[in-house]
Amino acid sequence: MLKIGSYQFKSRLLLGTGKYPNYNIQRESVELSGAEILTFSVRRMNIFEPNQPNFLEKIDLKKYKLLPNTAGAKTAEEAVRTARLAKASGLCDMIKVEVIGCDKTLLPDPVETLKATEQLLEEGFTVLPYTSDDVVLARKLEELGAHAIMPAASPIGSGQGIINPLYLKFIIEQSNVPVIVDAGIGTPSDATIAMEMGADGVLLNTAVAGATDPVKMSKAMKLAIEAGRLGYEAGRIAKKPYATASSPKDGISVGS
Numbered sequence: 657m658l659k660i661g662s663y664q665f666k667s668r669l670l671l672g673t674g675k676y677p678n679y680n681i682q683r684e685s686v687e688l689s690g691a692e693i694l695t696f697s698v699r700r701m702n703i704f705e706p707n708q709p710n711f712l713e714k715i716d717l718k719k720y721k722l723l724p725n726t727a728g729a730k731t732a733e734e735a736v737r738t739a740r741l742a743k744a745s746g747l748c749d750m751i752k753v754e755v756i757g758c759d760k761t762l763l764p765d766p767v768e769t770l771k772a773t774e775q776l777l778e779e780g781f782t783v784l785p786y787t788s789d790d791v792v793l794a795r796k797l798e799e800l801g802a803h804a805i806m807p808a809a810s811p812i813g814s815g816q817g818i819i820n821p822l823y824l825k826f827i828i829e830q831s832n833v834p835v836i837v838d839a840g841i842g843t844p845s846d847a848t849i850a851m852e853m854g855a856d857g858v859l860l861n862t863a864v865a866g867a868t869d870p871v872k873m874s875k876a877m878k879l880a881i882e883a884g885r886l887g888y889e890a891g892r893i894a895k896k897p898y899a900t901a902s903s904p905k906d907g908i909s910v911g912s
């Protein structure tokens with residue numbers, strides 16, 4: 657089970673809802689992914705105007721826990737305002753804090769992320785901050801009380817997979833709250849690697865929405881994350897420099 661704050665989920669895949677070729681493909685992809693948490697940018701929603709076009713309109717929202725994100729925010733103040741809007745709409749009390757500090761890399765602003773996280777925790781939100789692979793920042797976010805840490809595998813939408821496995825490993829090792837690898841996943845094997853490393857979950861969007869066949873890719877991601885988690889729980893063999901025969905010679909008597 658993935659436990660975030662007071663919530664529990666069977667699926668360890670958190671799926672983004674943007675950039676799909678159309679809303680039917682979006683709905684099918686969401687369904688086949690098995691995801692229970694869907695993230696969306698509050699700025700894209702007409703949350704107080706139910707009659708306006710809504711990019712989640714094909715999805716049966718009752719089946720999912722919604723994780724609004726503060727995409728587009730460049731300061732803590734903007735992120736906090738966006739989170740309050742989402743909460744006021746009655747959709748949820750979980751928030752993914754995303755405060756962008758660089759337009760080119762879309763990497764998060766660490767100072768503003770910290771400030772926004774602190775404020776939203778004070779206001780009673782369940783807070784999941786998107787962060788870089790900064791090990792110290794991840795620790796500070798947890799110390800503040802963040803309910804999960806969401807380090808990027810690589811820049812959002814880049815599909816580069818995990819570019820700093822060592823720092824990601826450090827973050828996973830030190831964390832007592834769930835670590836959800838967020839952004840930059842390109843392939844199912846990237847997601848499997850994150851899970852084999854001990855991540856508690858993976859949040860992804862572009863790898864599915866931008867795939868040639870998003871529906872098929874969403875299923876592949878589901879299976880990849882399940883396989884990675886199983887592999888992690890099963891415990892991998894140690895790496896050795898030299899060969900060890902796979903067929904032991906001892907203890908087997910053949911014929912007589």
Ligand SMILES: CC(=O)[C@@H](O)[C@H](O)COP(=O)(O)O
Nearest residue numbers: 672812813839840860861862
């Ligand atoms: C949807 C969302 O929250 C993105 O900001 C997220 O970080 C996913 O990134 P990818 O699109 O690289 O999977």
